[in-house]
Amino acid sequence: MAGALETLCGQAYGAQQYQKLGTYTYCSMVSIIPVCIPICFLWIFMDKLLVLLGQDSEVAMVAGSYSIWLIPGLFAFPFLQSLVRYFQCQGLILPMFLSSCAALCLHIPVCWTLLHKTNLGIIGAALSTGLSYWFNVVLLGIYMRYSSSCEKSRAFIFNDIFLSIKEFFSFALPSAVMVCLEWWSFEVLILLSGLLPDSVLETSVLSICLTTTSFHYLVPYGISAAASTRVSNELGAGNPQAARLSVSVAMVLAAIEPIMVALTLFCCRYVYGYLFSNEKEVVNYVREMIPLLCISVIMDSLQAVLSGVARGTGWQHIGAYVNLGAYYLLGVPVAVVLCFALNLRGKGLWIGILAGSTVQASLLALVTGLTNWQKQVFCYKMVDVIYVECSLILQTKHNFVENCRQAMQGRECWRGVAQPTMNQLEQAGNRGKKRR
Structure with a gap:
């Protein structure tokens, strides 16, 4: 949120x-x-x-x-x-x-x-x-x-x-859905691995793969945060070209860094499993998963940065729909079919999630590539103008109410001071009439 x-x-x-x-x-x-x-x-x-x-x-x-x-x-x-x-x-x-x-x-x-x-x-x-x-x-x-x-x-x-809560929730709820749908898909992966016959081995290997991708994900997430900040700052400042340039720079970094990591990981595939376990069965299984893991590293980097661009631009609702379709209409069903129907076990689960992240990155890239940044700046300016106008209206309404309140207070003060005086004058007039 x-x-x-x-x-x-x-x-x-x-x-x-x-x-x-x-x-x-x-x-x-x-x-x-x-x-x-x-x-x-x-x-x-x-x-x-x-x-x-x-x-x-x-x-x-x-x-x-x-x-x-x-x-x-x-x-x-x-x-x-x-x-x-x-x-x-x-x-x-x-x-x-x-x-x-x-x-x-x-x-x-x-x-x-x-x-x-x-x-x-x-x-x-x-x-x-x-x-x-x-x-x-x-x-x-x-x-x-x-x-x-x-x-x-x-x-x-x-x-x-408290006046900003409604505006905050308009972005917070889709943002939470966007992130949770992605993270929960990996939790589903672990839960499904626990249902396999050799659940200890499957869960151990998938945990190693998730630990690896999670550890590497910190790097593209940092690039993602920088992209989100630069894009949102430039849109707020009214600089569409600078926003587009920030996206391009972030995407170049998101492509170069994971390729280097993936190549290193692939070259170390025969010994990488020993970092986590001494059991030969686990090490061999990890070696089989490394090629898929390398592709996941690249896809996760791309989708992380593209998600950051989406957050900076205010596309959380688009990201939520993309993640829903990519992971729950494609990724998880494919993982279940490959794992249980085709008996690919943990490898099938990982292929399914990899398919989901690939579709997610592709759809977000398509949305980003087709974006009219000049229009995005215009939309933000219009929202800002509406916000200012509403603030002025509320301020005017507040001033009107305040003036009315002061007028009523003035009226009450008049009653408190003038009315007794009028009563005294009336009583004096009555006494004069009686004397005559």
Whole structure:
């Protein structure tokens, strides 16, 4: 949901409407916190849910315990993700880098201590993760509050925060759907692997593949964040050519970097499995998966950057439809057919998800390639004009109501002062009549 800030804050910063950055950021925090509550209940009953889905009871119990003790860290996310987007849209990378390094330096010794020096076990890992999240939030919050670089954009206007909720949700909901549909497809992959005959081997190999792609995904995600920031800033500033150039540069980087990684991974396919396991069966299975993994690395990089462009431009609703079709109308059904009907096991599952990511990248590339950037700038300017006009109307209405209120107060004051005087004059006149 915080992905909405990549559109709202990025374009507001480009248009030099700095006050909106603070408004949107606080609005994001207020809006996301209630969403954490149903997730808490889901995590509390995670063990029962996993058993219901056919997973091993011991694994489900450990996962459920970890989820419950991760709940304190869950409530750090509305603040952390909102602050990250707040800094990202202004190009303030150094404070995020330093706070992340500090959180990492805290997390490693705390996690090691709770895991190995106490009897907490997996619970200690969850607690240390939550503590690191909150530590990161505190550091970013302190920088936002006291840094001169955030002076113009950290304004807190209570009424504007709640007035912006509707606008925030118009981008936040499709943004959440866009991200969740993609991530959940990989979770489905793991759940389906647990239903295979040799589930331990299949799950282990797929976990290795997912760990590899997730670790590499951090690089294209960084490029994606940069692309989202530059595109949204340039659109907000009214520079369509610069926005198009930013997309082109990001796509070149997204193509070169994964090709180099894929070539390296392919050359190391005979020994790569030993990084994770000493069992020959696992190593051989990983070697068979490496060619597919190399293609996934390239496709994931392309779709990550294209998704960043979509968030910066405000196309979250398009991305949601693309991900729905790519993964759930094509990817997951193909994975099920190849895995269970054609007996390709884990390899079939991965081919299905790879097909989904390929279609996703292709559709997003098609949308981006056909974009009229001049029209995008015009649309943003029109929305901004409408926003200003509505603000003026509301301000005029407020002034009218205020004037009426003051007039009524004046009328009441007149009644309070003039009416007794009139009564006194009337009484004096009556006394004069009686004397005559």
